[in-house]
Amino acid sequence: MTQPTVYLIDDEPDMLELLASAVEMVDMLPVGFTLASDFFQQVTDIDTQSIMALDLHMPEMDGIEVMRRLATMDKTPQLILMSGHDEGVLHSAEKLGRAHNLKIITSLTKPIVLKEFQKLLVEQKGVSQHVDNRSTENRPKVTAAELKKAIERHELILFYQPQINISTGALAGVEALVRWNHPERGLIYPDEFILLAEREGLMKDLTRTVIDQSVRQEQLWQHEVDRLEVSVNISAIDITSLTLPEQLAELLAENKLSPSKLTLEVTESALMGELVKSLDILTRLRMRGVGLSIDDFGTGYSSLSQLHRVPFTELKIDQSFVFSMLEDDEARAIVKTCVMLGHELKMKVVAEGVETKEHLDLLREIGCDFAQGYYFSRAMPADEMTKRLHSTWP
Numbered sequence: 001m002t003q004p005t006v007y008l009i010d011d012e013p014d015m016l017e018l019l020a021s022a023v024e025m026v027d028m029l030p031v032g033f034t035l036a037s038d039f040f041q042q043v044t045d046i047d048t049q050s051i052m053a054l055d056l057h058m059p060e061m062d063g064i065e066v067m068r069r070l071a072t073m074d075k076t077p078q079l080i081l082m083s084g085h086d087e088g089v090l091h092s093a094e095k096l097g098r099a100h101n102l103k104i105i106t107s108l109t110k111p112i113v114l115k116e117f118q119k120l121l122v123e124q125k126g127v128s129q130h131v132d133n134r135s136t137e138n139r140p141k142v143t144a145a146e147l148k149k150a151i152e153r154h155e156l157i158l159f160y161q162p163q164i165n166i167s168t169g170a171l172a173g174v175e176a177l178v179r180w181n182h183p184e185r186g187l188i189y190p191d192e193f194i195l196l197a198e199r200e201g202l203m204k205d206l207t208r209t210v211i212d213q214s215v216r217q218e219q220l221w222q223h224e225v226d227r228l229e230v231s232v233n234i235s236a237i238d239i240t241s242l243t244l245p246e247q248l249a250e251l252l253a254e255n256k257l258s259p260s261k262l263t264l265e266v267t268e269s270a271l272m273g274e275l276v277k278s279l280d281i282l283t284r285l286r287m288r289g290v291g292l293s294i295d296d297f298g299t300g301y302s303s304l305s306q307l308h309r310v311p312f313t314e315l316k317i318d319q320s321f322v323f324s325m326l327e328d329d330e331a332r333a334i335v336k337t338c339v340m341l342g343h344e345l346k347m348k349v350v351a352e353g354v355e356t357k358e359h360l361d362l363l364r365e366i367g368c369d370f371a372q373g374y375y376f377s378r379a380m381p382a383d384e385m386t387k388r389l390h391s392t393w394p
Helices: 013-025 036-042 063-070 087-099 114-132 144-152 194-199 203-221 244-254 275-287 303-309 319-324 329-344 357-366 382-387
Strands: 005-009 029-033 051-055 078-083 104-109 156-165 171-182 186-188 229-233 262-267 291-297 314-317 348-351
Touching (some): 005 036, 013 114, 029 036, 051 063, 144 194, 156 229, 156 382, 194 203, 203 244, 203 382, 229 291
Parallel strands (some): 005 051, 051 078, 262 291
């Protein structure tokens, strides 16, 4: 395995040399530039698992312009933002980077604490190696014809990630996450086929498959755990389907399953299209007793208006805020506000991206209801989930 590359962009030669030494000490390859323009001239092939430590205050091309240019490229490094000025600049730059769909690892204030910098690199190196094991860059892309056959041949399977009641520590529900069990390529993750399904008109069939499997599995589990709920993600296309409420009601009745055991998750961005038709569908679903969750809350542009219009029963706080809340006062304030807002609107609140006991403890202190994340478990197949229905979590 080749050494991961860390691009260092800082106009201070001494700082560049210091950071390069820190990078080498963790067995990574430093490539330094005192001018950001040199990076764009000299680096033509970027590994998406590489890292860029970027000083925002560069004299020739500042960090904001660097991010703007990176956003136009097909492949980009992951970013560590650095600044010696006020922390508000770093917060704004992080938000801008994410708005450009760039991967922001974190931001650091100068002077840089080298041990902290090295720790970040080591952690990210481990994540990158895990991602490399399922890298999709060198394998052929799946086609619409393959996906259509996969749906027909029942090659789509579900993995389930547990949702834990923070007060009791008990299993409260699971989120169903689709995978494609390809006969030749093995397990294919949704980032390789969901956009294809939306583009090629296969999303409705895919969603029906996921909901059908989820309901049938939940019907089996209800004999084991009385109050277990299952959550399923639906797309912008699904929430404009006038037949969805009736089809779902029939499926639930056929499996003798209470609608209250099923929650449909909708992202804020999915609601930005045909709002009137979406509101029609979601209201009819809620009238039938199905739970509705607003997913990735806080990342959209019309959060409050959507909460007011749509009869949501659950609010899921986006994992980016949960992950950052231990070190970032602003992220922590957002999480607290989301919990308070959800409770005031009579909604249960779920925090995604819980990765440590410290995350869980803070959520408990804030008063969040449910937690989901790698601290408890990664998503697992149905048979493994069945074995852990009565487990202690984590």
